[in-house]
Amino acid sequence: DTWRYAFEEAITDVQGVFATKFKEEVEANSDHEIQLFPYGTLGESADIMEQTQAGILQFVNQSPGFTGSLIPEAQVFFVPYLLPQESEELNEFFRTSKAINEMFPELYAAQGLELLTMYPEGEVVMTTKEPVTGPADLNEVKFRVMTNPLLVESYKAFGATPTPLPWGEVYGGLQTNIIQGQENPMFFVESTKMYEVTDHITFAGHNNFTTALMANQDFYAGLSEEDQQVIQNAVETAFEYILDYQQGLTEESLAKIEEDKPSITVTRLTEEQRAPFREAAKDVEATFIEMTGDSGKEILEQMKADLANVSG
Template identity: 30%
Template sequence: MLKVSRRALLTTAAGAAAGCLVQSPAVLAQAAPLKLKFGNDLPATHSVNVRLREAVEAITAETKGQVEISLFPNNQLGSDSDMITQLRSGALELATMPGTVLSTLIPTASLTGVGFAFTSYDKVWAAMDGEVGGFIRRNIEKVGLFPFESVWDNGFRQITTSTKPITAPADLANFKIRVPVVPLWVAMFSAFGASPISVPLSEAYSALQTRIADGQENPLALIDSAKFYEVQKFCSLTNHSWDGFWLLSSGKIWKTIPQDVQKLLQTTFNAAARKQRNDIVQANADLQKSLEGKGLTFNKTDAELFQATLAKTSFYKDAKTKFGDEAWALLQRYAGNIS
């Protein structure tokens, strides 16, 4: 059992006070439990939150309640942009954040979300546990955030619609599709001639229900946990992009946490991330059948056709310019030639 001593917590509080962080929830003036808030944009039933709850319970047990982490799923603490701001200021201690959403602050964080770049999980995890992940991690640290080592899985993304199946690139012409507030994916769907509508995940269901958008794109796990099948009829297996979740701590707060607690948090959350990756693999094997039972009609697509169509536009050229030669070379080292 990890022992968080009164001296360690008092030292933490003193160090934080010296750094003008006395108002932060993580700063303790007494030998009281270390209380941390953890936010994300995912439904409570998503595998990320299931594994996070297990990890939080393990940390509480290991420290005999001396470290208390409160989990706030489903944008309870605000939009992704709000939580990024809170992390940087120290008002929020922990969060999981999709790389593509994080790219509004750190452009290279969306590198792995380039359309039709990765074709398998072998390539994804080789990149994220290797040089691509290290490159993005260093850029995250530059903006005052602490990124944990293991990236969580958001999965390969598919398109659902309420009007028609997407079988070929031409089906996306003038199609109103909800996408996250992610410039990379707005650019990709615009290149296909679609009409992308950027709204936060917490507003996506109502946007589909009220026909502000006729479709959306997300991994099967999120399509299921967000109950999009209630307002969509078709699911086209496009595998058009992969994205992961970074587990982040406020850099300001992280510096105030005792080193033994830092080590426990890293060990426990990184192990949970590995379990969650396996959850998604297993879920993907079962989810299509489950979602078919809930009313979605599935169809396969030709990824090479979509990639070739995208290559005829300026999308890849613009992406390479945006990310820079170093980042693009790293991506192609793992994903292969995608220009």
């Protein structure tokens, strides 16, 4: 069989490197073929999710940034300052988290999706037209966010005017000044040339980009145990591969940006400068619980317990 697998980034981006590894592993260990569909070939993130739920695609890599309206609890990944920054601690959290490996699969299953794995894509930075050192600098800034209600709440709490948009509208939106800021991990800022249309990069330490690989559940459930095992093994290999691949990636990408655009400014907010953002995060956490009720609260608490288990 040929299995169709779509993702939200280019083939050379993190999701593409993960997908390529997964494909190699499946093809080396079975007689199935994987056909990869990078960003742009089948539409936006919301489109590839619909196609997977409809069974037109077998696999989809979609970030919780776009899954929030389908699975409200997935918005937990946008509670600011919840996740630690890129580190072995973060990796170990993804490997061992009960919230991710046991609780989320049930929530995805209710939407016809077999959650295969979640993995990090790097520290999220803000890129803006004006420098940012605190919430006051975000006042009146139309800041593009993924289409995720809690992310909208975060940027409201951070003082900005959040503007949810699909990915395809971001470069043009910045170019024409419809928006004046956006956030993404550094590799993506570099590969998609966001630095051409923004002038300032800010590390606020507020999040690490999380993404998820899923399969259509009917498809997955209909496979032989042997094929399911091939998929599980390929996921595990690609997962470790992508963590390793990302070591030093933020710094490398930043160096490329600085070389291509020496005028770019790069600011790492001090703990003192982060304090008002951390304060705002408390309200965002409360909003998350309001939005998701007991189920969200349980996930959040489990995530905190999982994080405590890996913090050294």
